[in-house]
Amino acid sequence: MLDPQTVKQWRRFRSIKRGYWSALVLFTLVALSMIAELLVNSRALVVSYEGDWYFPTYGRIIPGETFGLDYDYETNYRELQQKFKEDGSGNWVLMPLVPFNPFENDLRTDKFPPYAPSLETQHYLGTDSTGRDIVARLVYGFRIAMGFAAVLLVCSYAAGIIVGCAMGYWGGVFDLLFQRLIEIWNTIPFLYVIMIVASVVIPSFWTLVTVMVIFGWTTMTWNMRTSTYKEKAREYVNAARALGANNSRVIGIHILPNTISVIVTFIPFSIASGIASLTALDYLGFGLPPPTPSWGELLSQGTENLESVWIVSSVGIAIVAVLLMVTYIGEAIREAFDPKKFTYYE
């Protein structure tokens, strides 16, 4: 059973239309990006060849020979589709909505990339300066950015909750020590230090997460410290202690559930800052290594090719839209957990 408080908070959240709809749209987008291979991919969804059906999307590559082509590397399904159409042999290929993957350079002989958006070539938002499809880069970049932000959130919250709770609960020398440590940590410029580390170790997804947790655990720790500190002073904690509850029970069963609103309220903002930092790092060239599809990399291409407006405008609009939605959700959650009705002077 859900506890009535949670039900009430959920109702309040639903009543804030902006945030609720943003949440719906964003979750749909994330869900769609999970199956992005079916929507944006150079592999066909279905190939019907000589009465057999093939589903190349997931699984191993199907060499061109399978479909009567004269090469043994991966089939070019766009060409195959064209070929089947011209043959009129009853074979057919069903391509995804956007028939490109984020890594392939779809180059033309008559012109240098970037190519402008065009329905005819099916580059709906054009290509970047090496001829890669922008829709594909955006979609896969979105998936990576969201995944990155989510993993970063889980890791840094885990660290923050453990250390913050301990600081607030035990206080004393431990608290003082970590207070100093956090002060030192907060003093050095976060992004810059990450860039320094990233300039030495070529960052993979996980090294980048690790580095960002190492330098970014302080925010949540500080918040958890404050709220644990407050909760600890309240009477129900004393009561639990008087009944003989040990430390882990007091923290786990009594204090943590009461700080959950602090944690939940911060989630959307952490996601937003995760996306923003990853994009910034990628923009500066210190993020995930190329050719990983990334919004930051697109942004930097866009600013270098300002005359190809479609690059910077599509990625810019994507960033603004996603961050706005995340922030709307954040505002709605905050409202739902802490309905601060302003008493104001009339």
Added chain:
Amino acid sequence: MTTYFIRRFLLIIPTFIGVTILVFTLTRLVPGGPIERMLNEAAMAGAEGTVSVSTDYGGQGGSTLSEEQMEVLRKYYGFDKPILVSYGHWLSRVIVLDLGTSTRYTEPVWDIIRSRLPISMFYGIATLILTYGVCIPLGIVKAIKHKTAFDNVSSALVFLGYAIPNYVVAIGLLTIFAANLEWFPLSGFVSENFDQLSPIGKAGDIFYHAALPLVAYVAGSFAFTTMLMKNSLMDNLAADYVRTAIAKGLDFRLAVFRHALRNSLIPIATSFGNNISLIITGSFLIEKIFNIDGFGLLGFESLVERDYPVVMGILVISSLLFVIGNILSDICVAIVDPRVKFGADGSNQ
């Protein structure tokens, strides 16, 4: 109060030592350290197999230090000595602002940083003035006109500034106003013919170049400060003492400006220090986007060019500035709120 600030200033020392230890550890990891050596080996091993393309800037492998540069760095950071000895040696030089010599410019690091600081400071101070100059009045008006059309419309704008990181704002501005409409220059701090301009022309030229970056800077802290001002003023307007003042017959305007406003400035003052750090740390993105030759761009370029003495110098200086910024904001709080007794309880953060 005085004892508090003395204590606070003395606390800079352990923080500074902590920061330098951290920075020093990074130097141990970075140039000539074990990781760099490993990287070199990896690069050599990799070079045999595949052809590596390093057209990208810095980040992803590519450029490594020359043997000569490594030798200089090793000497400066004392890799030949035990860690503690070389740390002590380095710290004693940092204290007198001897941050080593840039491997790129072959000039003392401090001189390079000092020559770039005024440009960043110009933006920093202009941003501060603009932010407070716009946000405080706007916050006041929004609080008084709560839930009116003006409040709602400006809230939408404020919200936009809150959700979008300032570098995205900067790129947007650059695309729209500099590249497409061509109202503003694409980059730089001053025009090429700056020296021939009249004093008024010079000032105009600086602001012509500064307009877009300044908007981007202000967008970063605009939303936060405005909402802070609005919310805290609204809390104070609802407080009993304002009601009392008005009940006694005080004009509403006077009640706001003489009573409520003063109290609601406290949180604004508390956040003053954060702005200083924002200006220092957030600036390299905007400086890179607009190609402004300031502190941030220097940091970025040094990192790309692997000019580690400058990188470390920038870390030390910006950390020090940040600590000072924190103390400044405490002083500000003390000025606007005479009730504040620091150090009475441990949790002044």
